[in-house]
Amino acid sequence: MQECCSQKSKKSIFVNKLFILSLSICILLFLSLFFSALKPFQRHFLAYVGNIWWAVVLGLLLGGVIDYYIPREYISKILSRKSPATIFNAVLLGFLMSACSHGILALSIQLHKKGASNPAVVSFLLASPWANFTLTVMLVGFFGIKGVLIIVAAIVIAINTGFIFIFLEKANLIEKNKNTVEVGDDFSIIKDWLVRVKNYKFSLSAIANDIIGVIKGSIDLSNMVLWWIILGIFFASLAGAYIPVHFFHKFMGPSLLGLVVTLALATIIEVCSEGSSPLAFEIYRQTNALGNSFTFLMAGVVTDYTEIGLLWQNVGRRVAVWLPLVTVPQVLIVGYLLNIFLKR
Numbered sequence: 508m509q510e511c512c513s514q515k516s517k518k519s520i521f522v523n524k525l526f527i528l529s530l531s532i533c534i535l536l537f538l539s540l541f542f543s544a545l546k547p548f549q550r551h552f553l554a555y556v557g558n559i560w561w562a563v564v565l566g567l568l569l570g571g572v573i574d575y576y577i578p579r580e581y582i583s584k585i586l587s588r589k590s591p592a593t594i595f596n597a598v599l600l601g602f603l604m605s606a607c608s609h610g611i612l613a614l615s616i617q618l619h620k621k622g623a624s625n626p627a628v629v630s631f632l633l634a635s636p637w638a639n640f641t642l643t644v645m646l647v648g649f650f651g652i653k654g655v656l657i658i659v660a661a662i663v664i665a666i667n668t669g670f671i672f673i674f675l676e677k678a679n680l681i682e683k684n685k686n687t688v689e690v691g692d693d694f695s696i697i698k699d700w701l702v703r704v705k706n707y708k709f710s711l712s713a714i715a716n717d718i719i720g721v722i723k724g725s726i727d728l729s730n731m732v733l734w735w736i737i738l739g740i741f742f743a744s745l746a747g748a749y750i751p752v753h754f755f756h757k758f759m760g761p762s763l764l765g766l767v768v769t770l771a772l773a774t775i776i777e778v779c780s781e782g783s784s785p786l787a788f789e790i791y792r793q794t795n796a797l798g799n800s801f802t803f804l805m806a807g808v809v810t811d812y813t814e815i816g817l818l819w820q821n822v823g824r825r826v827a828v829w830l831p832l833v834t835v836p837q838v839l840i841v842g843y844l845l846n847i848f849l850k851r
Contacts, residue, residue: 524734525737532741536552547749550748551744555740555744563736566612567725568725569613569617570616570724570728572721573724574617574720574724575723575724576717578699579621579686580622580688581699583622583687583689584690584696586624586627587622587623587624587684589624591670593626594626594630594666594669595666597628598669601633601634601665602634611632612632612814612817616821617724621686622688624684624687625676625681625822630668632814633661633669633834634665656797656845656849657800657804660841661804664805664841668830672829680829682823682825684822735813735816735820738816761794761799761846763843765794765799766802769806770838773802773804773806797849798842805842814830
């Protein structure tokens with residue numbers, strides 16, 4: 508019986524998507540030591556991993572903390588009501604989360620597991636990478652006062668999309684979160700938290716159990732999101748390594764075609780909020796098109812296959828399909844208006 512279980516365990520490892528993808532990339536990196544054609548891929552892949560590993564780890568750890576410490580009732584109370592307050596709460600929470608977009612992916616899925624409504628999850632996902640406080644400071648440093656406009660536009664799109672998704676949910680056009688629990692109006696998060704703190708028995712064994720619980724939650728979350736993140740880095744590395752730089756300068760001008768090309772390329776090469784910000788400024792410096800820079804930044808959220816794939820697998824297929832349908836027109840319209848009215 509044990510031998511049978513052991514064989515089953517080994518088989519499950521070798522059919523695991525994360526294992527197969529990681530092994531394939533390791534083989535490519537090894538071959539790059541001998542074949543010069545693979546050197547650009549190696550350089551870009553290692554650079555991307557170096558830029559975002561901390562954000563992914565942070566996101567997974569915070570997700571583990573939420574999984575272990577935050578009761579489902581708390582998230583359902585704050586982020587599951589069918590009201591404007593839910594969307595504003597989600598966007599505010601996203602603004603306060605100073606994490607890379609790939610770290611936010613893990614947190615978004617964890618919030619979904621804990622009962623946040625799908626409109627709230629989408630709003631949080633849209634607001635977090637580009638409307639958080641850290642990126643506000645960073646974008647202002649690059650773009651000056653125009654950086655504030657990028658942040659405000661991102662927040663408006665996040666809020667507007669949340670409201671649209673509330674309508675879609677009421678019309679049964681998207682899935683509802685089955686993890687949400689019913690919480691009465693008289694339920695107080697503060698009172699419940701105080702009771703839990705009072706009843707907590709502080710000891711070394713309790714601390715050890717807490718650490719184990721957080722790590723277990725992080726591992727469970729990584730099994731859901733890490734494959735998609737590595738896949739995104741892989742495709743981004745290929746694009747960064749083998750798409751000529753002059754292509755960006757030639758086809759990403761301040762026109763409707765330039766916006767569409769920018770949107771398409773950003774879908775492929777978006778990797779990290781902090782890493783994309785300098786690229787967005789370089790686009791602005793080279794093309795004099797603020798709208799293209801805004802589109803480049805937002806496309807990393809609204810069309811990124813990593814995030815759409817995660818939503819498809821963990822939140823709902825219709826949610827994943829509606830995300831670009833709702834957001835891409837908004838991004839293109841805002842980008843077009845920025846190009847018209849804010850020429851340098």
